[in-house]
Amino acid sequence: MNNSIGPDLRNPKRIVIVGGGSTGWIAAAVLANQFRPEVCNITLVESEEIGTIGVGESTIPPFVGLLRGLGIDEADFIRETQASFKLGIRFGDWLQKGQSYFHPFGVIGNRLGTHEFYQAWLWAQLCGESSQLQDHAPCSVMAQQGKFFLPQKAQKTPIGGASYALHLDAKLAGHYLRRYAETRGVQRVEGRVEEVYSAENGVIEKLRLADGREIDGDFFIDCSGFRALLIEKHLDVGFEDWKDSLPCDRAVAVQTSNTGATTPYTQAIAEDAGWRWRIPLQHRTGNGYVYDSRFVSDDQARARLLAAVDGEPLTEPALIPFRTGVRRELWKSNCLSLGLAAGFIEPLESTAIHLVTRGLDFFLRYFPAHTADTEGNRVLAAEYNRRMRLDHEEIRDFIVLHYCLTRRDDTPFWRWWQQAEIPPSLRERIALFRANGALREGVDELFRSPSWQSVFEGMGVRPSACDPRLDNLPPGQVRRSLDAARESIAQMVETLPNHDEFLREHCPAV
Ligand code: FAD
Numbered sequence: 001m002n003n004s005i006g007p008d009l010r011n012p013k014r015i016v017i018v019g020g021g022s023t024g025w026i027a028a029a030v031l032a033n034q035f036r037p038e039v040c041n042i043t044l045v046e047s048e049e050i051g052t053i054g055v056g057e058s059t060i061p062p063f064v065g066l067l068r069g070l071g072i073d074e075a076d077f078i079r080e081t082q083a084s085f086k087l088g089i090r091f092g093d094w095l096q097k098g099q100s101y102f103h104p105f106g107v108i109g110n111r112l113g114t115h116e117f118y119q120a121w122l123w124a125q126l127c128g129e130s131s132q133l134q135d136h137a138p139c140s141v142m143a144q145q146g147k148f149f150l151p152q153k154a155q156k157t158p159i160g161g162a163s164y165a166l167h168l169d170a171k172l173a174g175h176y177l178r179r180y181a182e183t184r185g186v187q188r189v190e191g192r193v194e195e196v197y198s199a200e201n202g203v204i205e206k207l208r209l210a211d212g213r214e215i216d217g218d219f220f221i222d223c224s225g226f227r228a229l230l231i232e233k234h235l236d237v238g239f240e241d242w243k244d245s246l247p248c249d250r251a252v253a254v255q256t257s258n259t260g261a262t263t264p265y266t267q268a269i270a271e272d273a274g275w276r277w278r279i280p281l282q283h284r285t286g287n288g289y290v291y292d293s294r295f296v297s298d299d300q301a302r303a304r305l306l307a308a309v310d311g312e313p314l315t316e317p318a319l320i321p322f323r324t325g326v327r328r329e330l331w332k333s334n335c336l337s338l339g340l341a342a343g344f345i346e347p348l349e350s351t352a353i354h355l356v357t358r359g360l361d362f363f364l365r366y367f368p369a370h371t372a373d374t375e376g377n378r379v380l381a382a383e384y385n386r387r388m389r390l391d392h393e394e395i396r397d398f399i400v401l402h403y404c405l406t407r408r409d410d411t412p413f414w415r416w417w418q419q420a421e422i423p424p425s426l427r428e429r430i431a432l433f434r435a436n437g438a439l440r441e442g443v444d445e446l447f448r449s450p451s452w453q454s455v456f457e458g459m460g461v462r463p464s465a466c467d468p469r470l471d472n473l474p475p476g477q478v479r480r481s482l483d484a485a486r487e488s489i490a491q492m493v494e495t496l497p498n499h500d501e502f503l504r505e506h507c508p509a510v
Pocket of ligand 1: 058
């Protein structure tokens with residue numbers, strides 16, 4: 001017997017997405033790809049007057065997986081969104097000024113027999129060797145030389161373990177995904193949502209637009225950006241503020257003309273009161289300064305960004321205030337929040353778009369089969385909220401790691417970090433790693449061992465001991481294996497095309 005008041009979702013028919021930024025159109029594309037229009041009718045409402053945030057141009061490898069899952073031709077997408085390839089992130093001036101390190105995608109080294117690569121490398125360092133961990137990461141070596149090749153076409157070679165993501169023009173990507181979704185039956189409604197109506201049990205029933213039109217739905221997806229129109233303004237779920245862990249609260253962004261070759265990596269350069277991104281696309285470069293407003297004014301941040309960029313500004317610098325943290329409930333009743341409406345963690349590891357696709361993966365897994373106000377639905381929503389919260393916490397800890405080990409004390413911002421309180425979960429991870437390079441890696445975590453090892457090494461943390469079983473190996477064997485592996489990557493990368501050449505050949509303008 002079904003006693004609940006709300007609409008019956010046994011066969012969910014009408015999904016309404018509020019917001020047409022990257023999040024809204026990714027959600028529309030993914031759902032349209034999963035459901036025939038007769039099974040699930042999808043409407044997306046967006047307001048041209050409000051517009052989109054227009055940043056969010058650096059991705060991580062799961063984004064390439066998203067395109068594949070949608071059946072999108074990668075070369076076509078790259079051409080249409082003026083995208084470039086990304087092999088990882090180069091961090092400059094984080095440990096101390098003048099020092100840099102690379103966080104590569106993909107593998108770092110291969111196992112030595114039964115031994116994990118990192119442990120073998122560590123063993124050699126503890127025995128007095130001095131070699132760069134990064135020289136064993138194909139992505140890092142390619143990036144240093146400005147080279148690129150698709151690892152899937154070089155599977156059994158020294159660069160076969162590489163991986164990649166894309167830098168993309170957020171606006172063009174939004175248009176591309178909109179075309180994709182509309183072709184598959186998604187209906188777009190232009191208009192500003194003014195009112196949200198719920199039944200007595202809290203289930204959202206409909207939206208009213210500024211011009212009086214009404215949109216009914218069975219399930220609503222809030223992709224309205226920082227406004228969080230449904231999940232916060234209407235459902236009032238509350239926001240958990242993480243400013244004590246990550247105090248940056250503003251960004252200024254500007255697009256500039258290109259100068260020189262298109263680098264196949266994002267740059268994150270530490271600044272006096274935060275850090276600056278540089279994201280190279282085929283037709284322009286995206287730049288921004290993420291900062292802590294306690295230590296620098298908007299005018300100073302804007303001036304610093306304009307002084308630091310190479311190339312001519314193509315846009316007026318845009319100021320973007322933000323709050324770091326996550327909604328207390330990301331899914332409540334018949335409303336799911338995604339993207340900036342769900343929460344925000346500064347874009348140091350380019351994780352926001354990933355969290356959107358991750359949210360959609362979990363949503364599809366827990367797709368509500370019953371009325372929104374049933375115990376079944378509440379259990380699904382609770383599990384979704386638990387999983388997504390773990391993801392947010394993992395990313396928060398990983399971002400804090402980039403700051404909290406700094407040796408910089410040259411500005412008040414960096415001195416603040418010297419005494420900052422570190423989340424206990426991260427403190428434990430650091431202690432574990434310092435002991436013998438051990439990592440607390442969950443099966444379902446985004447950042448795998450090469451990511452943690454790269455940032456630990458880049459931030460000067462070298463474990464004091466390693467796996468003692470390596471002592472069983474004949475002396476010299478580990479060193480010889482490491483040298484040979486490094487040499488073979490270097491030799492192969494020498495032969496690869498440079499990034500711009502590869503882009504021209506792989507994605508020729510039509
Ligand atoms: P928005 O782009 O703000 O879209 C909101 C939509 O809701 C718009 O269409 C708007 O019109 C609509 N809307 C709002 N109110 C109403 C209303 N009342 N009625 C109708 N429609 C309405 N992510 C990454 O993955 N990589 C990065 O490098 C990265 N860098 C970032 C840098 C900064 C400084 C910031 C702030 C974010 C960054 N992000 C990054 C995050 C990224 O910008 C977002 O994940 C992405 O752009 C999606 O934003 P959104 O669609 O959630 O919100």
